[in-house]
Amino acid sequence: MSALPQQDTAPDCVVRIEHLDKWYGDFHALKDVSQTVAAGERIVICGPSGSGKSTLIRCINQLERHQRGTVEVLGEILDDNVKRLERIRRSVGMCFQHFNLFPHLTVLKNCTLPQTANLGVPQEEAIERALALLDKVQMREHANKYPGQLSGGQQQRIAIARALCMQPRIMLFDEPTSALDPEMISEVLDVMVDLARDGMTMLCVTHEMGFARKVADRVIFMDHGEIVEQAPPERFFHAPSSPRTQQFLNQILDHGVTRA
Amino acid sequence: MTTPPSHAEPISQTVASPLPNAWQWARRHLFPSPGHTVLSLITLAFLLWFVPTALDWLIFSATFIGESQADCTGGGACWLPISQRIEMFVYGFYPDTQEWRVNVAFALAAGLFPLLYAKRLDRRWILAYLAALPFVMWWLLKGGAGLPEVSSTKFAGILVTVFLGVVGMVFALPLGILLALGRRSSKPIIKMLCVLYIELIRSVPVITLLFMASLMVQLFLPPGVFIDILLRVLAVLILFTAAYMAETIRGGLQGIPKGQYEAAKALGFSYWKTMGMIILPQVLRNTIPPLLTQFIGLFKETTLVMIVGVLDIVGIAMSTTAAPEWLGLEHEVYLFLAMFFFVICFALSRYARHLEKQLERSRS
Ligand SMILES: Nc1ncnc2c1ncn2[C@@H]1O[C@H](COP(=O)(O)OP(=O)(O)OP(=O)(O)O)[C@@H](O)[C@H]1O
Ligand SMILES: [Mg+2]
Numbered sequence: 001m002s003a004l005p006q007q008d009t010a011p012d013c014v015v016r017i018e019h020l021d022k023w024y025g026d027f028h029a030l031k032d033v034s035q036t037v038a039a040g041e042r043i044v045i046c047g048p049s050g051s052g053k054s055t056l057i058r059c060i061n062q063l064e065r066h067q068r069g070t071v072e073v074l075g076e077i078l079d080d081n082v083k084r085l086e087r088i089r090r091s092v093g094m095c096f097q098h099f100n101l102f103p104h105l106t107v108l109k110n111c112t113l114p115q116t117a118n119l120g121v122p123q124e125e126a127i128e129r130a131l132a133l134l135d136k137v138q139m140r141e142h143a144n145k146y147p148g149q150l151s152g153g154q155q156q157r158i159a160i161a162r163a164l165c166m167q168p169r170i171m172l173f174d175e176p177t178s179a180l181d182p183e184m185i186s187e188v189l190d191v192m193v194d195l196a197r198d199g200m201t202m203l204c205v206t207h208e209m210g211f212a213r214k215v216a217d218r219v220i221f222m223d224h225g226e227i228v229e230q231a232p233p234e235r236f237f238h239a240p241s242s243p244r245t246q247q248f249l250n251q252i253l254d255h256g257v258t259r260a
Numbered sequence: 261m262t263t264p265p266s267h268a269e270p271i272s273q274t275v276a277s278p279l280p281n282a283w284q285w286a287r288r289h290l291f292p293s294p295g296h297t298v299l300s301l302i303t304l305a306f307l308l309w310f311v312p313t314a315l316d317w318l319i320f321s322a323t324f325i326g327e328s329q330a331d332c333t334g335g336g337a338c339w340l341p342i343s344q345r346i347e348m349f350v351y352g353f354y355p356d357t358q359e360w361r362v363n364v365a366f367a368l369a370a371g372l373f374p375l376l377y378a379k380r381l382d383r384r385w386i387l388a389y390l391a392a393l394p395f396v397m398w399w400l401l402k403g404g405a406g407l408p409e410v411s412s413t414k415f416a417g418i419l420v421t422v423f424l425g426v427v428g429m430v431f432a433l434p435l436g437i438l439l440a441l442g443r444r445s446s447k448p449i450i451k452m453l454c455v456l457y458i459e460l461i462r463s464v465p466v467i468t469l470l471f472m473a474s475l476m477v478q479l480f481l482p483p484g485v486f487i488d489i490l491l492r493v494l495a496v497l498i499l500f501t502a503a504y505m506a507e508t509i510r511g512g513l514q515g516i517p518k519g520q521y522e523a524a525k526a527l528g529f530s531y532w533k534t535m536g537m538i539i540l541p542q543v544l545r546n547t548i549p550p551l552l553t554q555f556i557g558l559f560k561e562t563t564l565v566m567i568v569g570v571l572d573i574v575g576i577a578m579s580t581t582a583a584p585e586w587l588g589l590e591h592e593v594y595l596f597l598a599m600f601f602f603v604i605c606f607a608l609s610r611y612a613r614h615l616e617k618q619l620e621r622s623r624s
Contacts, residue, residue, distance in 0.1 A: 061525075061526055063522055063525060063526065082530075086528045086529075086530055087528070089525065089526055089527065089528040090527070090528035092526075093526070094523075094526040096519060096522065096523065098517075098519050100517075100519035100520060100522060100523035101523075102520065102523070102524075102538055102542075103542065104541050104542050104545060113537060114527040114528070114529070117529065117533055117537060118527060118528040118529060118533070119528075159523075162527070163526075163527070166527060166528070
């Protein structure tokens with residue numbers, strides 16, 4: 001089920017967005033955005049609130065439908081075909097700001113149900129995989145608890161493990177640490193850094209500039225629905241070309257949002 | 261003995277023998293102010309007079325054993341119309357030799373409750389039990405396929421009441437769920453049909469629908485086709501209850517955060533899997549108390565079927581009071597009826613309360 005067709009064009013391009021436009025009613029949220037992501041690439045997206053960061057990554061797994069342009073993921077163009085969309089979503093993991101674990105299921109069941117229901121993985125194998133990944137995020141001993149009994153940082157790590165259980169080829173993160181208390185941020189970032197070191201293709205919306213410095217291949221700055229600037233972290237932080245980027249960086253660096 | 265504390269003193273005395281404690285409790289809760297005191301005294305006086313009188317009439321001076329009204333000499337209630345006709349009340353006109361079938365059907369229906377309590381049990385078993393229950397009950401009662409057939413004109417009494425209540429509930433809930441989902445559907449036709457249905461049913465008295473079922477349905481059926489009146493009124497009760505349940509469930513659906521749908525979508529769940537595995541289990545868990553309240557309503561509404569000639573427990577009660585040998589014993593018969601419904605509905609409502617408490621605890 002998880003076997004995906006080989007891409008015939010650029011073999012290492014897993015996401016290709018071309019001339020993407022997205023409106024919410026009259027509001028133009030994404031304006032002619034084009035972007036490609038290569039396999040194994042780690043991208044951090046930042047920008048002021050309301051600039052369209054979430055909208056952009058949510059278009060990649062079509063939690064938001066776009067109105068114009070093309071979104072191609074893992075070699076398939078996303079359109080109204082629901083079956084294809086569901087298949088693609090199984091290979092694109094996503095973590096949310098508010099974790100969105102299923103509160104009526106135990107931690108373990110949160111991790112096994114998507115596998116058994118959507119990938120047809122046998123129960124024992126699903127449990128094995130789930131426990132291995134829970135181990136990786138250091139949550140194995142909490143496998144039989146319910147999400148409501150755990151802290152935010154713990155829940156977010158479980159959410160990452162749950163997404164990884166689907167053996168995704170791409171991971172999307174939408175501000176995974178911004179709902180967390182400061183002391184929990186690093187435990188989640190550690191997991192994400194590990195994941196990046198393992199070679200996962202990642203797109204992260206985050207304001208954790210320390211994380212961006214450490215793992216990003218590319219930092220994208222968005223404003224008003226447009227990609228204003230993109231550069232490797234070194235150049236992005238030290239020699240941004242656009243004054244808007246400069247201004248944004250000054251703002252967040254002043255307020256100490258960065259973490260090493 | 262300590263002196264009783266004055267009004268202003270806080271009642272947090274450490275040394276306390278049981279007697280002053282009871283006295284303090286009474287002071288605080290029964291006699292905190294002159295108005296309250298008057299009310300408490302009136303209530304106490306009423307209870308002191310009423311409880312012994314009622315108990316005496318209901319039990320101590322009542323007659324439970326005997327043959328006819330002439331045996332009722334105690335001056336209290338005469339329970340003979342019920343004890344003499346208890347078989348009629350429970351089984352209606354069901355053939356004596358087949359009554360075990362009714363007992364089995366009752367047992368299966370009662371078996372639902374321990375099943376709902378059992379936490380460790382796989383949900384699929386509960387669902388299978390629920391799905392099979394109406395058909396097994398109908399087969400047991402009606403016969404066929406190995407059991408001698410019993411005409412449904414012989415069904416009456418508690419048998420009808422329980423059958424309508426339980427089977428009505430089992431079908432009304434899934435139908436209510438589908439209606440609730442339809443009402444939130446993004447497909448305009450489905451949405452419109454569901455809204456129309458729900459609003460239409462909710463704005464017509466159930467009596468009207470019952471009359472339509474008993475009188476009009478037959479007009480639309482081809483000659484020779486006949487649907488059992490019991491099934492027709494059952495259908496009305498189901499359709500009626502489902503419309504109300506749909507609204508309860510819709511409320512529950514609105515309470516589920518958008519993030520749950522998004523997470524399910526992002527993990528590749530299809531619409532029906534999202535609903536069946538992620539959303540509805542949460543909604544049903546949160547709406548069990550109001551749904552049980554609706555079941556209590558349904559159970560009481562089954563008594564309306566009497567009006568279209570189906571003899572439920574109320575029908576038997578009325579025929580009992582009309583029988584010449586039990587003339588003049590309406591009080592006892594209707595009191596029995598009231599107690600029957602009270603015991604069942606009160607138990608259900610306690611159960612709903614218990615679940616509510618449990619949910620509160622598991623949420624915190
Ligand atoms: N469902 C919606 N309906 C209408 N407008 C929306 C909707 N979702 C987002 N928007 C608008 O689109 C714009 C971009 O939203 P988006 O959530 O992508 O911003 P963001 O960059 O992620 O911001 P934040 O940092 O606050 O999360 C915002 O101005 C927002 O008000
Ligand atoms: Mg956002």
